[in-house]
Amino acid sequence: MKMGTDTLAKIDDALTLARQQDLEQKVVWGIVAAAGELKGLEQFQRDWFERSGQPRLTSDWIPFHYPKFPLRIVVRRFTEDPLPLWPDVFTRFTKTPIFMAYKKWRSENDLEDCHNRLGMVFNAGPELMMLTNCDEGIAGPKMVRQIGHPPVTFSIVVFKAYLHQLGSQWRAPSSAIREG
Numbered sequence: 261m262k263m264g265t266d267t268l269a270k271i272d273d274a275l276t277l278a279r280q281q282d283l284e285q286k287v288v289w290g291i292v293a294a295a296g297e298l299k300g301l302e303q304f305q306r307d308w309f310e311r312s313g314q315p316r317l318t319s320d321w322i323p324f325h326y327p328k329f330p331l332r333i334v335v336r337r338f339t340e341d342p343l344p345l346w347p348d349v350f351t352r353f354t355k356t357p358i359f360m361a362y363k364k365w366r367s368e369n370d371l372e373d374c375h376n377r378l379g380m381v382f383n384a385g386p387e388l389m390m391l392t393n394c395d396e397g398i399a400g401p402k403m404v405r406q407i408g409h410p411p412v413t414f415s416i417v418v419f420k421a422y423l424h425q426l427g428s429q430w431r432a433p434s435s436a437i438r439e440g
Contacts, residue, residue, distance in 0.1 A: 326430055330430055334380050336380055337382065377392075387419075400425070
């Protein structure tokens with residue numbers, strides 16, 4: 261049986277969406293694990309489904325369950341590994357797919373770097389990386405660029421390392437989700 265171009269395009273779109281959702285779920289589960297709450301994962305998913313109609317925990321769930329989490333997070337999956345673009349970070353940072361995706365998300369959500377602590381988590385080979393406009397207290401390997409007037413400091417860091425050094429102030433879950 262021969263498949264038409266439209267059918268193949270729909271299959272490709274469905275696979276792309278599924279991979280994006282899988283990556284977002286991996287990021288959210290990483291945050292839940294960093295909070296030491298993996299045992300509550302099934303209940304969190306049921307609560308979120310009742311609240312939002314979404315069967316998976318998404319980055320939108322984070323501020324509801326962890327209102328003190330220090331960043332507003334979005335997750336973006338790149339179809340091609342962005343790592344070959346690292347040299348561009350030093351010469352044309354604002355033109356990289358990483359920064360362009362961040363800028364698009366920020367624009368679509370009326371977010372300004374000077375008023376919001378933002379992080380875009382993305383796939384980069386075997387690691388999850390994060391582009392953030394909040395460089396305060398992030399130790400370890402990172403790439404740093406200052407952009408704009410007044411300058412905003414952007415860092416690209418390993419997401420797991422960021423979670424590891426966050427501390428525990430944000431971990432108290434929201435009672436609103438638990439009480440529904």
